[in-house]
Amino acid sequence: KAGVTQTPRYLIKTRGQQVTLSCSPISGHRSVSWYQQTPGQGLQFLFEYFSETQRNKGNFPGRFSGRQFSNSRSEMNVSTLELGDSALYLCASSFEGGANEQYFGPGTRLTVT
């Protein structure tokens, strides 16, 4: 099976812009979770989508949003980018989601200048 893929791998944006990141889960997986990883805060849970519905959300402002399509592919969007949004954004897929074993993609490195 192909692994989790994320596009793009690297992105440079300017403060105030918005960005959309994409994640394609392993075939058959219904859950996609998103995480933000920074040196200061570590790995933080953003949200989880399961069968096109957001069923869990972390403590992030409303500028961070996401969605999941019927083929389980997911996108996350960050609007009005801030310097502090610079991070590695990781998505992970699993069949049942929640706290089960997750399969991670390589991440998207976002730099906000």
Add this chain to the structure above:
Amino acid sequence: SQQGEEDPQALSIQEGENATMNCSYKTSINNLQWYRQNSGRGLVHLILIRSNEREKHSGRLRVTLDTSKKSSSLLITASRAADTASYFCATDSFSGGYNKLIFGAGTRLAVHP
């Protein structure tokens, strides 16, 4: 917020030595997982141990879980340079009707040839 806290933060050893990393957590769990992350890449699932298990093995990995002390340890035996990576423990956290994974800050392991 972080549920699991690893120690040490960093560990430097020679090839062939054993590496032990510890994880402590705060609230009751159903399972605890360990993941590995090579520099700036996605995480790879190593092992999952359930709350009713005390020890689990996978190849050169041995994980123990002590629910009375709310702690777990990951032992890598006969380490190799390829084991150089960051290691994270992750515990389940129930909120909003669903479980999610909460990751610790990680232990950076360097294995020198």
